[in-house]
Amino acid sequence: MPDAQLNVFRGLPGEKSRFEAFEVPVEEGMVVLDALHWIQGHAAPDLAVRWNCKAAKCGSCGAEVNGRPSLTCKTRLTDYDLDEPITVEPMRAFPLIKDLVTDVSWNYAVNKTIEPFSPPADVPQADWRWQQRDVERVQEFRKCIECFLCQDVCHVLRNHETDSAFMGPRFLVRAAGLEMHPMDQGNRREYLKDSGGIGYCNITKCCTEVCPEHIKITDNAIIPLKERVADAYYDPLQWAWRKLRGNEGTGARVELPVLRGPRAAAGDPAPSDPAPAAAEGPVARADGPAVCARRPRRSRTSEPKPSPPAVGGEAARPPRRRRDRGTS
Amino acid sequence: MAVSQFETHVHDVLVIGAGGAGLRAAIEARARGASVGLVCKSLLGKAHTVMAEGGVAAALAHVAPNDSWQVHFRDTMVGGKLLNNPRMAQLHAMEAPERVRELELWGAVFDRTRDGRISQRAFGGHSHPRLAHVGDRTGLEMIRTLQDKAVQGDVDVYMECTISHLLTTAGRVTGAFGYWRDSGQPVVFPARAVVLATGGIGRAYEVTSNSWEYSADGHALAYFAGAELIDMEFVQFHPTGMVWPPGVRGLLVTEAVRGEGGILRNKDGERFMWRYLPEDRRAEYAATDEEAQRWVEATSRGGEPSERRPPELSTRDNVSRAIYTEVKDGRGSPHGGVFLDISYLPAEHVRRKLPSMYEQFKELADVDITRGPMEVGPTTHYVMGGVRVDAETGASTVAGLFAVGEVTGGMHGANRLGGNSLSDLLVFGARTGAGAAAYARGQSASPYVDPAQVQRAARELGAPLERPEGEDPYAIQRDLQATMQSLVGIFREESDLARALDRLDDLEGRWSRTKVDGGRVFNPGWNLVFELRNLLAISQAVTMSARQRTESRGAHSRIDFPEQDDANWGGVNSVICRGADGTMMVTRTPLPPMANELRSLLGGTH
Numbered sequence: 001m002p003d004a005q006l007n008v009f010r011g012l013p014g015e016k017s018r019f020e021a022f023e024v025p026v027e028e029g030m031v032v033l034d035a036l037h038w039i040q041g042h043a044a045p046d047l048a049v050r051w052n053c054k055a056a057k058c059g060s061c062g063a064e065v066n067g068r069p070s071l072t073c074k075t076r077l078t079d080y081d082l083d084e085p086i087t088v089e090p091m092r093a094f095p096l097i098k099d100l101v102t103d104v105s106w107n108y109a110v111n112k113t114i115e116p117f118s119p120p121a122d123v124p125q126a127d128w129r130w131q132q133r134d135v136e137r138v139q140e141f142r143k144c145i146e147c148f149l150c151q152d153v154c155h156v157l158r159n160h161e162t163d164s165a166f167m168g169p170r171f172l173v174r175a176a177g178l179e180m181h182p183m184d185q186g187n188r189r190e191y192l193k194d195s196g197g198i199g200y201c202n203i204t205k206c207c208t209e210v211c212p213e214h215i216k217i218t219d220n221a222i223i224p225l226k227e228r229v230a231d232a233y234y235d236p237l238q239w240a241w242r243k244l245r246g247n248e249g250t251g252a253r254v255e256l257p258v259l260r261g262p263r264a265a266a267g268d269p270a271p272s273d274p275a276p277a278a279a280e281g282p283v284a285r286a287d288g289p290a291v292c293a294r295r296p297r298r299s300r301t302s303e304p305k306p307s308p309p310a311v312g313g314e315a316a317r318p319p320r321r322r323r324d325r326g327t328s
Numbered sequence: 329m330a331v332s333q334f335e336t337h338v339h340d341v342l343v344i345g346a347g348g349a350g351l352r353a354a355i356e357a358r359a360r361g362a363s364v365g366l367v368c369k370s371l372l373g374k375a376h377t378v379m380a381e382g383g384v385a386a387a388l389a390h391v392a393p394n395d396s397w398q399v400h401f402r403d404t405m406v407g408g409k410l411l412n413n414p415r416m417a418q419l420h421a422m423e424a425p426e427r428v429r430e431l432e433l434w435g436a437v438f439d440r441t442r443d444g445r446i447s448q449r450a451f452g453g454h455s456h457p458r459l460a461h462v463g464d465r466t467g468l469e470m471i472r473t474l475q476d477k478a479v480q481g482d483v484d485v486y487m488e489c490t491i492s493h494l495l496t497t498a499g500r501v502t503g504a505f506g507y508w509r510d511s512g513q514p515v516v517f518p519a520r521a522v523v524l525a526t527g528g529i530g531r532a533y534e535v536t537s538n539s540w541e542y543s544a545d546g547h548a549l550a551y552f553a554g555a556e557l558i559d560m561e562f563v564q565f566h567p568t569g570m571v572w573p574p575g576v577r578g579l580l581v582t583e584a585v586r587g588e589g590g591i592l593r594n595k596d597g598e599r600f601m602w603r604y605l606p607e608d609r610r611a612e613y614a615a616t617d618e619e620a621q622r623w624v625e626a627t628s629r630g631g632e633p634s635e636r637r638p639p640e641l642s643t644r645d646n647v648s649r650a651i652y653t654e655v656k657d658g659r660g661s662p663h664g665g666v667f668l669d670i671s672y673l674p675a676e677h678v679r680r681k682l683p684s685m686y687e688q689f690k691e692l693a694d695v696d697i698t699r700g701p702m703e704v705g706p707t708t709h710y711v712m713g714g715v716r717v718d719a720e721t722g723a724s725t726v727a728g729l730f731a732v733g734e735v736t737g738g739m740h741g742a743n744r745l746g747g748n749s750l751s752d753l754l755v756f757g758a759r760t761g762a763g764a765a766a767y768a769r770g771q772s773a774s775p776y777v778d779p780a781q782v783q784r785a786a787r788e789l790g791a792p793l794e795r796p797e798g799e800d801p802y803a804i805q806r807d808l809q810a811t812m813q814s815l816v817g818i819f820r821e822e823s824d825l826a827r828a829l830d831r832l833d834d835l836e837g838r839w840s841r842t843k844v845d846g847g848r849v850f851n852p853g854w855n856l857v858f859e860l861r862n863l864l865a866i867s868q869a870v871t872m873s874a875r876q877r878t879e880s881r882g883a884h885s886r887i888d889f890p891e892q893d894d895a896n897w898g899g900v901n902s903v904i905c906r907g908a909d910g911t912m913m914v915t916r917t918p919l920p921p922m923a924n925e926l927r928s929l930l931g932g933t934h
Contacts, residue, residue, distance in 0.1 A: 132447075
């Protein structure tokens, strides 16, 4: 087999970043992470890469391969035209630590703000009976391996389009998993609307496209949550009912941290624009989310129920182009 | 430089390692009022528990009404070739059901039985369907549940921090020293009690299902601090790892494939496990293909079969040796494994019960497991040996030092049953968290940290970056893995083991001269230096223990001593400890005594 050429992002924050080219011998079935390990073992021992399981179960090794947010442990080299270099960059939505490693601690801070599982106090566990079909949706959400690729590709987070907080697709999925748990008594609607910023999602489905666990993030988690929020706050009957019941939420807004992305050093060249390489890649990737991330689509009319524009007043907001990238 | 010049975080209890064991210990210690710090080498939620697939063993008796802790205890002891610490095996079997139910209260969503309760599946060596599971991603469900519980409970989590040294005061452990991966800066954790929950040692081998984190850290930290290690010769080779393509060699193929009915065949299509069933346990297995088939059909319907289980559900040590032997004798598959076939079951059923196996083979090997067989072979998976602990509290033989999970020895004896590690970490996680919190409460003075030790640790940390030239740690790692794989693998003999010790000695010498390029910030080569120190020490412990045990038992198979030798080695643990002169010593010690009521549960077994 021919060697592959990998152009790997190297550098520290504030440093002039660069791409280093490595020629890597290709074995059958080799994935991008294997190539990165080969580079560590033979050419650049200090190349920073996060990884653990190498089996797409831990979600540590996310990076952007030819612009597409991917788990490097399940991205096969032979899916690419090996006559062309393969570009590997860190997840661009998060602050850089070094090379392919970014600071994802923001995600852990957001997770802490979500109301935990709240079972009823008066139902003994022996009576917790539910059928498999009743929990299949919740189990779909709990498949999430927290690779944060959905956060990376989400244009609200990636392009830092808002100075208000947005929890991002990963934590909408977590919230959905709690809200739809058969025994959960929590109510996260006010939180989702006022703190989590669910209205910022304009259902471009980029997150669903990159999810390595194939969770239908938009259709199965976000849209139903938007509906619950809309029902609770914008349906006149429910509105009147809440007034009568006096159940208007706590009014206690939880402050979420706002994601601050990487800051380019003075004189830093724009990060690689992977669009051309992605476009020449395998057909399945041609319409990949790298393109999606930079040109988010509007809500599609074919979707069952578009998010109510009233929620957060943001759903119809036109996406902004990423500022630090050239035109494509 | 005084200690105060280092970043310092003081806790009552410091837990090192944030897999299931560390998380469960941290939750318990916090619930009992201790201030708890939890340090991990990776991000929270990425630890090895996340890769556990098949399930957690607990005698809930949801599928098999006649299951009980007594039967679970017996299965565990029989699987461990009666070398288990009987009290640990008893506590484990008795407390596992409650610990599993507790996870459900904390939000875990297990697969269900038809009557809506937690479902259970069959696994090797278990007499009844016993493993609570979520498809084949049980570990993910557990770690996420525990992680959320710990974070809500105000456990302070220190992510991406490598602990390189334990700190001692007058023979007691009073803290730990480490460094931040993202800055390379040192950090000191004074603590009244330290809990090791660092997992295993798989990275000492070339072919392993373990991640890079499994570098024997806790085993070595305990050993260097003066604690005893037991049973280090018992390294479990899981029978079914992927063998192709090369990049995924060793990746785990869950035992749940066989639990759901997977059949092992050699290249001639022969179902070879029929030939490898141990005679004394033959009666527990189906007599014919037809009986095994009826067992699979009953199991697929979610019931408890009246038939006996298929031969593929023999214990892991036995199935590994069988596969190894088939391949060695020229009856292997094209890529040096054997065939594992589940494709005779309906595709929809396979995809529902084994979703991540389906994905794994489709994405990484271009194999659709609903249409054809997988190729599998043995892979280093688990170490039964580890820190000798008190069954009730998890206390090691050094004051202030506790251990839980894979880093401990005793619970699993000579061979662990599948599903028993997830239950081990829950049961002893809770016990050790409680034990460490109680010990910490009894220590009135705030933990003292010896400045000289901290400074020495800081100097050792910096040394590989400062040497002008020296050995490449990656090259040492490759040579170590080749040595352990070829000389201290599934089958062992005196000449190989002696040669391995010589080679380890050479590698140790090279290690003392390691040189690392690059700076301190997130430098994997630099991190590897400390992991290699641990791997080299513990590889030596494995090899010395293996050399001492001149018999074959459980996962330890000697070509030159092929029989189990109960007269000399029954009820005897190997012990590794550090001699006064700093060299490693291996001795032996009798197993803790077994209470009579436990002995009677073993029935005719002993």
